[in-house]
Amino acid sequence: MSTLDPKSRAASRGMSDITIRNLFIIPTILFLIVFNIFPLIYSLGYSFTDFRASGKADWNFVGLQNYRELLNDPFIWSNFSITAKYVIVSVVGQVVVGFGTAMLLNRDIPMKGLITTLLLLPMMLSMAVVGLFWKLLYDPSFGIINYALGLGTFEWLSNPDMALYAVALTDIWMWSPFVMLLSLAGLSAVPKHLYEAAAIDRAGPLYTFFRITLPLVAPILMIAIIFRTMEAFKTFDLAYILTSQPTTEVISIRLYKMAFQEWQTGRSCALAYIVLIMVLAITNIYVKYLNKVKER
Amino acid sequence: MAAVRTSSEIALNRIAIAAVIVVTLIFLAPIYWITATAFKPRNLSTTIPPTIVFTPEISPFVKLFTKRSQLRSEPTPEEYAAAPWWERMVFDGGEKIVRDGKGNVQLSGYPSRFMNSLIVAVTSTILAVGMGTFTAYGFSRFKVKGEADLLFFILSTRMLPPVVVAIPMFLMYRVVGLNDTHWGLIILYTAFNLSFSVWLMKGFMDEIPKEYEEAALVDGYTRMQAFFKVVLPEAATGIAATAVFCFITAWNEYAFALIMTNRRAQTAPPFIPSQVGSGLPDWTVIAAGTFLFLLPVAIFTFLLRKHLLRGVTFGAIRK
Numbered sequence: 001m002s003t004l005d006p007k008s009r010a011a012s013r014g015m016s017d018i019t020i021r022n023l024f025i026i027p028t029i030l031f032l033i034v035f036n037i038f039p040l041i042y043s044l045g046y047s048f049t050d051f052r053a054s055g056k057a058d059w060n061f062v063g064l065q066n067y068r069e070l071l072n073d074p075f076i077w078s079n080f081s082i083t084a085k086y087v088i089v090s091v092v093g094q095v096v097v098g099f100g101t102a103m104l105l106n107r108d109i110p111m112k113g114l115i116t117t118l119l120l121l122p123m124m125l126s127m128a129v130v131g132l133f134w135k136l137l138y139d140p141s142f143g144i145i146n147y148a149l150g151l152g153t154f155e156w157l158s159n160p161d162m163a164l165y166a167v168a169l170t171d172i173w174m175w176s177p178f179v180m181l182l183s184l185a186g187l188s189a190v191p192k193h194l195y196e197a198a199a200i201d202r203a204g205p206l207y208t209f210f211r212i213t214l215p216l217v218a219p220i221l222m223i224a225i226i227f228r229t230m231e232a233f234k235t236f237d238l239a240y241i242l243t244s245q246p247t248t249e250v251i252s253i254r255l256y257k258m259a260f261q262e263w264q265t266g267r268s269c270a271l272a273y274i275v276l277i278m279v280l281a282i283t284n285i286y287v288k289y290l291n292k293v294k295e296r
Numbered sequence: 297m298a299a300v301r302t303s304s305e306i307a308l309n310r311i312a313i314a315a316v317i318v319v320t321l322i323f324l325a326p327i328y329w330i331t332a333t334a335f336k337p338r339n340l341s342t343t344i345p346p347t348i349v350f351t352p353e354i355s356p357f358v359k360l361f362t363k364r365s366q367l368r369s370e371p372t373p374e375e376y377a378a379a380p381w382w383e384r385m386v387f388d389g390g391e392k393i394v395r396d397g398k399g400n401v402q403l404s405g406y407p408s409r410f411m412n413s414l415i416v417a418v419t420s421t422i423l424a425v426g427m428g429t430f431t432a433y434g435f436s437r438f439k440v441k442g443e444a445d446l447l448f449f450i451l452s453t454r455m456l457p458p459v460v461v462a463i464p465m466f467l468m469y470r471v472v473g474l475n476d477t478h479w480g481l482i483i484l485y486t487a488f489n490l491s492f493s494v495w496l497m498k499g500f501m502d503e504i505p506k507e508y509e510e511a512a513l514v515d516g517y518t519r520m521q522a523f524f525k526v527v528l529p530e531a532a533t534g535i536a537a538t539a540v541f542c543f544i545t546a547w548n549e550y551a552f553a554l555i556m557t558n559r560r561a562q563t564a565p566p567f568i569p570s571q572v573g574s575g576l577p578d579w580t581v582i583a584a585g586t587f588l589f590l591l592p593v594a595i596f597t598f599l600l601r602k603h604l605l606r607g608v609t610f611g612a613i614r615k
Contacts, residue, residue: 014518017438024434028427028490029446035487036453039464046464053467101319104312115320117601120608121327124593126548128565129586132572133330136579142342144329173323181608234457237550241569252459252551259463260555272460283455287448 040276047269054263066270076271079254086168086239086250087232093172094228098179099221105180106187116184119177127174131241134170138242157243164248167239171232179224186220187213219292226286233282251275327590333583338389341579355385356584362386363394363402406585409567413589415478416563417546420485425539427486428493429531433523435494436501437509447495454491458551466555476557484552489542496541496607500534501527537603540596547593564589 015023047066051059070076101119105112122130137145138156146154156166190213198208236252249257255275259268333341335352364386371379371387379387386393394402431450435443465484466475474480504527512522528535554566568585571577597604 014520017519020519020523021434021438021440024430025440025446028431028450028494031427032450032453032487032490035465035483036456036461039461039468042468043464046467053470101316104316104319107309107312109313109316113601115316116605117598118320119323120597120601120604121594122323123608124544124548124597124604125327125590126550126565128550128569129548129589132569132582133326133586135572136333136583137326137329139342142344142346144325144346147344147346173326177323178608181605230455236457236459237565241550252457255457255459255463256551256555259459260466265463265467268463272463275457275460279455279457279460283452 043269043272046266047273049266051266052263053265059266062266066267067274070267070271070274076254079249079251082164082247083233083235083250086164086235086248087229089165090168090171090175090232091225091228093168094176094179095221095225097172097176098224099183099217101176101180102183102187105184116181119180122174123177125174127237128241130170130174131238134173135242138166157245160245160247163243163245167235167242167248170242171235171238174238175228175231179221179228182220182224183217186217190216219289222289226282226289230279230282230286233279330583330586330590333580334587336580336583338578338580341583353385354382355389356578356580357588358382358385359389359391359578359581360406360584360588361404363404364391365394366390367392405567405571406564409562409564410588412478412557412561413547413563413565416481416485416561417543419478420482420489420546421539421542423482423486424489424493424542425497425535428490428497428538429528429535431490431494432497432501433527436498437506447498450491450494452491454488458549459555462552462555465552469556474556476559476561478561480556481553481561481563484556485542485546485549488549488552489545492545493538493542496538497531497534500531500538504530533603537600537607540600540604541607544593544596 048061048063049059050062050066105115109115135157137143140146140153140155140158143156145156146152155162157163194212194216195208198212203211234252235250236256239248239250240253240256242248251271252275255268255271258264258271332350334356335354336347336350337353337355340347340350367387367390371392376384376387383393396402434440435447440446469475469480474483508526508530509519509522512526513519517525548565549563550565553563557563557566564585568582568589571582571585
């Protein structure tokens with residue numbers, strides 16, 4: 001990356017470079033502080049109160065009570081464990097399908113560009129709208145999925161044991177292409193001569209895959225995994241639209257209900273902070289691995 | 297791949313091609329199905345076995361755009377003959393189009409929600425890409441103290457779950473009266489997209505040689521003139537790709553729209569699902585609404601596929 005000298009010749013004409021730099025950067029930083037950091041400070045204050053945004057009732061400072069109650073609430077922990085289960089199922093599914101497709105595509109396939117573009121489409125769509133049309137596809141009596149798989153009137157969304165997997169399946173459909181794209185980029189960067197050397201050594205395909213392909217693709221695959229983990233952790237739209245099972249109540253839905261249906265504003269701000277800390281923890285892992293890839 | 301192609305390898309390649317075709321078809325099937333449903337007459341939308349061959353109709357779209365009510369009694373032959381062709385399609389479905397006192401067709405909620413989506417997505421895209429381009433240039437060309445930290449701060453604003461930010465924003469908006477307004481959503485989406493816009497534009501800016509501007513400076517341009525006349529034209533494709541990404545994100549956003557709007561400024565993503573209701577929904581109308589909503593994104597995806605590939609993997613594969 002190149003940097004210009006702020007005291008260059010041009011500084012004598014028109015605005016100085018430092019003025020231009022500040023003019024270009026500071027408004028954006030301020031805007032983001034006002035609309036991201038300020039609301040978070042605002043809600044940190046509310047998280048120590050029993051404020052309810054619905055009524056005109058007085059509110060009191062309750063200290064750490066919200067946090068204490070939330071952390072001792074088994075229902076909240078079950079929301080977290082549902083979220084964890086959802087994240088694992090959907091991310092593992094996306095890696096298997098996405099990486100598998102990338103392995104298939106990493107050959108002399110005709111119309112590779114067109115196929116890659118077509119596979120981009122699901123991830124460009126609105127999760128809410130995708131959720132809606134998968135509801136139609138999953139319908140037990142006239143859905144195309146049951147018909148195509150010969151499942152009769154199998155219940156996908158109203159069966160509590162199945163619903164979370166149904167949501168994850170839709171997420172896998174939407175986001176496997178993302179894992180595929182990153183894997184494809186990683187696979188195409190593996191030097192060809194390594195494979196040639198392996199062929200001369202008469203290495204088997206399994207050996208080639210585990211000793212050459214996988215280690216070299218692993219860093220970029222890791223990035224795809226962390227990206228998708230963070231996104232799956234935030235899931236709201238898809239699960240909220242597709243089904244309203246207690247077994248699919250991921251933490252974002254719990255948070256939404258607490259804040260905008262039960263109007264426990266103070267308490268929901270505290271829960272938001274607990275979620276925030278978890279996201280920061282995941283983000284740290286992400287940055288750690290991002291740096292690892294950069295060092296490579 | 298080995299230089300010499302053995303027969304087993306050619307066979308393997310054929311299997312791979314067949315598998316790729318199958319995977320692609322499976323991935324596209326849901327989108328095909330919603331498109332097909334959008335052009336079906338209502339009585340064919342929920343048949344088992346599913347109706348594959350049918351005469352496409354536009355009646356779902358007529359129903360999507362108009363306010364309708366159930367027919368109390370069959371229209372008289374005169375009424376039927378006097379009605380325009382598109383109104384007859386609604387008659388045939390057992391419904392009639394609601395008109396106001398002056399005989400004007402009453403529109404359903406969809407056109408206004410679609411317009412709201414358009415207003416909010418386009419305005420927030422212009423703001424996010426505009427600010428993002430300037431900021432990216434600033435970071436790319438000048439020494440900034442704590443640049444890595446600032447860039448990370450900018451990116452981190454996108455990592456929060458929308459619902460977490462939505463609670464305090466809702467309270468703030470209630471105080472300043474921005475709830476259920478276009479500007480309320482525009483500001484939120486701009487803030488949300490700005491981080492992405494800065495990061496993506498910085499990648500494009502870094503690739504424009506700084507010698508271009510230096511040549512312009514030598515020719516007597518000021519830095520601002522050099523930026524507008526030399527750098528911006530060079531960055532045009534990057535700006536277009538970033539704009540499409542921001543547009544798609546704003547266009548598709550659901551959680552904020554659900555929380556911050558209810559009638560006046562509501563966008564299509566919370567509106568379309570709310571039309572399903574609890575009874576027997578008319579899936580052809582919902583499919584038509586979905587299809588129209590997906591169309592701009594599908595077109596953009598095809599027009600800008602090469603740049604989109606880069607945007608999707610942004611940062612991740614750049615060394």
